[in-house]
Amino acid sequence: MRILLIGGTGLISSELASIATARGDQVTMVNRGRSGAIPPPATAQVIHADATDPSALRAALADALDTGTRFDAVVQFVAFGPEHVEHDVETFAALTDHYVLIATGASYRTPDRLELLTESTAQDNPHWEYARLKQAAEQALRTAAARVGLPFTIVRPAHTYGPSKIPAYTGNSRHPWTIIDRMRSGKDIVVPGDGTSLWTVTHARDVAGALAELLGLTAAFGVAVHITSDEALTWNAIYATLAHAAGISAAQYERQRLCVPSDALVAAAPSQSGSIYGDKMHPAAYDTTLIKTLVPGWRARIPFAEGIEEAIAWFEADPARQTVDHEANAVLDRIAGIYRDALAKSAASAPRA
Numbered sequence: 001m002r003i004l005l006i007g008g009t010g011l012i013s014s015e016l017a018s019i020a021t022a023r024g025d026q027v028t029m030v031n032r033g034r035s036g037a038i039p040p041p042a043t044a045q046v047i048h049a050d051a052t053d054p055s056a057l058r059a060a061l062a063d064a065l066d067t068g069t070r071f072d073a074v075v076q077f078v079a080f081g082p083e084h085v086e087h088d089v090e091t092f093a094a095l096t097d098h099y100v101l102i103a104t105g106a107s108y109r110t111p112d113r114l115e116l117l118t119e120s121t122a123q124d125n126p127h128w129e130y131a132r133l134k135q136a137a138e139q140a141l142r143t144a145a146a147r148v149g150l151p152f153t154i155v156r157p158a159h160t161y162g163p164s165k166i167p168a169y170t171g172n173s174r175h176p177w178t179i180i181d182r183m184r185s186g187k188d189i190v191v192p193g194d195g196t197s198l199w200t201v202t203h204a205r206d207v208a209g210a211l212a213e214l215l216g217l218t219a220a221f222g223v224a225v226h227i228t229s230d231e232a233l234t235w236n237a238i239y240a241t242l243a244h245a246a247g248i249s250a251a252q253y254e255r256q257r258l259c260v261p262s263d264a265l266v267a268a269a270p271s272q273s274g275s276i277y278g279d280k281m282h283p284a285a286y287d288t289t290l291i292k293t294l295v296p297g298w299r300a301r302i303p304f305a306e307g308i309e310e311a312i313a314w315f316e317a318d319p320a321r322q323t324v325d326h327e328a329n330a331v332l333d334r335i336a337g338i339y340r341d342a343l344a345k346s347a348a349s350a351p352r353a
Contacts, residue, residue, distance in 0.1 A: 001026045001216060002070070004096070006051045006088075007077030010101070011162050014038040015208035016075065023212070028071070030060060031078075037164045037321070051078050052326070055088035066097065070109065073215035081133045082140035089144035097153050099141075105158035105226050106275075107135040109110040109267050110282035116196065118287045119156075119224050128278030138224065154224035155216055158284060161316035163320075164205030169280055170265055170272045171328030177315050178310045178325045179239075180246045187329070188336035189243070189256045192265065192276075195236035202229040203302040213295040225290050226282060227298035232285040238304070255279045260339050268335040271327075 003020050007013040008029030016217060020027050021041040029040055033048040040046050049060035056066065068241075074096040080084050092099055100247045110285050125131035132133040145152045161167045168179040183189060210227045214220045223238050232240070236257075243253040262281040266273045292298060315321045 001072040003027050004074045005029045005077065005216060006057075006075065006079075007031055008040060008044070008046070009038055009162055010077055010167050012157060012207050012211070013075070013077045014040075014164065015204045016211055017041055018042055019205075019208050019212045027152055030057065034336035042165075052080075052084065052301045053199050053202040054084075054091065057087075061091070061095070065303065067223070069095070071096045073100060075080070075100040075102065075211070075215070078100045078138055080130070082136040085140045087138045088146050089141065089148060089150055092277070093148040093150050096150075097144065098153065098221070100153045100155060100211070100215065103134045103138050103143050103154050103156045103224070104131055104134045105156045105228065105284070105286065106131040106279045107129070107156070110278065111206060112282075113281050114285065116287040117226070121228060121288055125278045127261040131278055135262075141176065143290055151216075151218075151221040153222075155211060155214070156224065157202065157207050158226065158286065159199060159201050159280075160204050160207055161311060162199055163311050165204070166233060166308065166311050166315075167238065168242075169199050170269065171325060171332055175323045175325040175328075177322040178328060179242060180312060180315070181324050182332070183243050183246050183248050183253070183256065186256065187333065188250075188258045188340070189192065189239055190258055190260050190332050190336055191239055191254055192235055192260065192281060193260050195239070195257075196234050197281065198232040198234055198285055199238065200230075200232045200286055201238065201304055202231075203304075203307040204298040205220055206302055210295050210298045213298065217294065219346050220294050223290075223294070225294060226286055226288075227291050228286040228288060228339075229304075230286075230288055230299070230303075231304060231329045232283075233304060241305050241308060245305070245312050258336050259337060260335055264335055264339070269331050298306050 004252050005013050008017050008031050010145040015246045017027050021043050027044040030049055030051045074092050107123040109122045123135045172178050184194045207227045215273045263277050266276055
């Protein structure tokens with residue numbers, strides 16, 4: 001297959017590029033060339049351009065546009081709003097037989113009870129603009145693609161991790177090593193709520209494996225599907241697994257563990273309100289029937305305990321990767337200090353038996 005990746009060096013896209021080239025596909029990537037975390041496969045063609053700028057993207061693809069070259073599939077990883085997708089449909093209607101939009105599972109309405117999320121779960125996230133824009137992009141695609149007859153598929157990953165990404169509740173997105181550095185430095189590990197909310201984490205290689213099988217699949221045309229693991233863990237389990245993989249004893253981790261309400265975390269870091277209130281503070285477990293129906297035999301095969309060991313090893317292989325978000329650390333230290341002090345005062349004022 002001839003595959004065009006809009007992106008290609010991100011968490012999921014880099015895994016897809018690796019899988020596709022390994023099976024003999026001809027992969028072309030369009031990206032800015034600024035990410036050096038995961039280099040593209042040696043056989044991939046890389047076009048450097050700002051893929052969020054429609055004019056720049058069309059100029060970069062001018063040869064394909066002029067010669068009538070077609071791609072069997074185009075996978076869009078970096079569209080974050082309806083206007084972007086509308087421009088994409090105009091650009092790729094004559095260039096591909098299958099347009100795949102990477103959306104997000106965060107667009108689902110957050111449940112107030114534990115229930116498996118399905119593709120028909122209402123998309124309604126009033127807290128997080130990122131999720132609303134992704135949802136709007138989906139709707140724009142349906143409308144624009146129908147107008148020109150462009151086959152499309154919408155893929156909704158959820159919380160994805162991998163070699164270059166270590167998951168945490170907050171303060172870890174730009175510098176994923178921060179949570180491991182906190183653990184190894186003996187700092188307080190701030191766990192949301194009482195740590196019992198269930199959350200699904202999926203290795204990027206598992207997501208990419210299913211995504212690769214969807215490309216060109218006529219049964220997936222016009223379909224929205226999420227790709228996630230069936231392994232739903234509590235935040236206590238996620239952090240305890242991180243600590244174990246980082247070489248922290250269970251006893252040491254328990255001394256460092258500190259439960260803090262989500263409201264307090266948002267008060268301390270208001271910029272995190274969308275991802276906390278609109279996503280992470282709610283249970284997230286997914287019904288994966290549809291993706292398993294579309295791709296028979298697929299299942300998420302990498303358990304979190306195994307995948308996170310690989311991720312930590314990736315960071316340890318190069319000290320330059322082990323950057324720390326000092327601003328986030330300062331926020332976490334401050335909020336932890338407040339709650340440690342409150343716990344001490346509560347203990348001191350407790351009635352004596």
